[in-house]
Amino acid sequence: MESAMPDATKDRIIDATTLLIQESGIDALSMDAAADAAGVSRKTVYNYFDNKFTLAEEVANQWIYHFLTDLASIVNDPTLDFVTKINLILSRGFAKMHLGNNMLRPRQKLKIDRRINEMKRELRERLRLFIQQIVQEAHGSHLIRQEFETKRLAWIFINIVEGFLLIDEFEDIPFSKIDLLKDSLRAVIRGILSEQGFIALQDSPIFSTDGYGSGEADSLAVQGGTP
Known part of the structure; x- marks a missing residue:
């Protein structure tokens, strides 16, 4: 004991x-x-x-470990379909990204900057592999328009997430960084979905925000038509 x-x-x-x-x-x-x-x-x-830098590094290591473990449990679960995986990652991921932003983007120069940059690279690569795996599943299920390459889409999503981690909070603007991240993902996902994919994902949290419409207009947008 x-x-x-x-x-x-x-x-x-x-x-x-x-x-x-x-x-x-x-x-x-x-x-x-x-x-x-x-x-x-x-x-x-x-x-x-030894000091606050070793403490901060341990906290960041713990966060990355738990964040990636949680994502891996979703991505690698054979009982979950693509839509369920997307919904779970969105609902859990956004909340955890707030903490990650505070840990991985200090405003002042710290002695652990080099280690933080290494953590960012590790996180980026693991996220890219997770996202690429999910996109490949969606592509194979014809939920994504076939002209889009899965590796390129994975990097697009990574750049969106990294942008969220890097930019400062907005001043005198009535929306937050998390709102911007959701809007960015919503725009990209809506643009790459096939008609079948849109039908499968139309009730997903990514499309639940007021002011974005649903139904006929979105269905036509997926098909490339106009209302």
Whole structure:
């Protein structure tokens, strides 16, 4: 039982720091702030982490691991069809991207910038493979128009997601970055779907936002017609 206590304390610090970064951004992180958030002494935090940079790196590693594990469980589930996978990834992914944005895009220069860039590259490559796998499934099921190449589409989606991670929050504009990400994905997905694909995905959360219409106009748009 004694050996379990240190791990529990370390996990408590990591969890509290994750919440701190989620709410205030990585620039708000300090050893004192982590200690206060976890309800432990500053000395206890130093028992596990040399400085705030090693702590931030561990938090980012944990986030990437859990994010990719969650995505893999969806993508590799043979009981889920393409539409269900898309819906699950959208519903879970958007919320987690908020946290990822705060962790992987510090406003100030940090000593772990090089490691953060390595994490971004790893995340990009894993996401690309996941997305490419899903797009290939959709292509094989004729849900995507056949003239689109799956590898190119995967990179298009990656660029959209990376744009969300890189841009600053908007000022004096009545929409958020997450709204922009959803709109971008909605526009691309609507453009690549076949008529069969649109029918299959018309009730997906990606098309549920008010103001985007449904039914006849969208069906005609998929077919290249006009109302």
